[in-house]
Amino acid sequence: MAATPSGSDPCYNYTTLDEYWRDILQNQYQYYGHNDSAVEWSGWYRLYLNGKSAQMSEWCVSYIGCGGDVGLNLNGSHPSLEDGVVTREVFGSYMDSYQCGGYRSAPIQVKACPGDYYVYKLVKPDLSIYKPSYCAVAFQNISSDPCYNYESFDRPWRANNESGEIICDDSFSWNGWYRLFYFGMDIRMPETCASSYSCNAFLSLSLNGSHPQIEDGVVIREVQTGASMRGSCEYKSKPIRVKACPGNYYVYELVNPHFWCPGYCTGKKKHFPTF
Structure with missing residues (x-):
């Protein structure tokens, strides 16, 4: 000290x-x-x-x-x-x-x-x-606006259980900010508990709270998940940063979760921004 x-x-x-x-x-x-x-x-x-x-x-x-x-x-x-x-x-x-x-x-x-x-x-x-x-x-300093500096992330099986690879995001090399798509259309993470296997992952990750508004800037949100035999999201993963962007979409600074074989979900097809 x-x-x-x-x-x-x-x-x-x-x-x-x-x-x-x-x-x-x-x-x-x-x-x-x-x-x-x-x-x-x-x-x-x-x-x-x-x-x-x-x-x-x-x-x-x-x-x-x-x-x-x-x-x-x-x-x-x-x-x-x-x-x-x-x-x-x-x-x-x-x-x-x-x-x-x-x-x-x-x-x-x-x-x-x-x-x-x-x-x-x-x-x-x-x-x-x-x-x-x-x-x-501690979060890394943001050197440029993530609304215009992101990686497009289009993985349809994260929105439902359509056929696709099994998600294990703890082994994925996350790096920076991501904009989520569903077959080319904007989509967002769910704001309520996602049941296990709902997005081709043993542990489905969702936001514990609402998305921000544009005027909120970059916010920090808690990430939640639940075990397969439980009916609620009692486990908490590492928090992430989220930002609402002009043009009605969100960007997320995704990080490596610490559970075994978890996956970030992208909600259902109807989950589009409304701001």
Whole structure:
């Protein structure tokens, strides 16, 4: 940890925290043995991952920890600049379980800062939680508008169970932004739970939430899936970024899921943008 120059505003008076194992976007099935209850937290912190500015996770990811036994994430969204210092609840999820938010830790203070980063007044997690760790996530900077810099992705069998290859997106080399098509027509990811095998994948991935509007810009959305014998999407995969574009279509920054043989679904043929 390295201290920054002194000052009263926590945006300029924080300690940097750069520990790779806090990243939920990496495949972290293994347990690293870290315990944030043993840390003497003092003051405000800014998060980095491998030198890149990061933020606390707003999402639970099933079966993935972030260095400890129970991963801690914000229960809600980050504040905006005009909000000033806010208090946010912190929830914890056991890395060996699909259940998200099974623990509640001590709340923390958060502030959005000029320069597009956040600072956190981290505190000792609730001592009833076994080896907790604060989770972080970092996304690559967007150098150009993804509405005009994407890869076209036309895989009709992702929209239904028409004959096609079995999808295993955990082994696919995702790289950047994608625009989804169905036989040349625009289509989008489903916003509700997709049943297993509904898009030629054992675990069907869908958005847990609505698509953005054009004025929202780039947003982050949680990705969900469910086991074949369950009727709901209880598992959470890695979040992705989504943007609504002029011309009534969406682009998605797809990433490698961490479950065995999952697949991003593209909804049904009637799922077209309406904005």
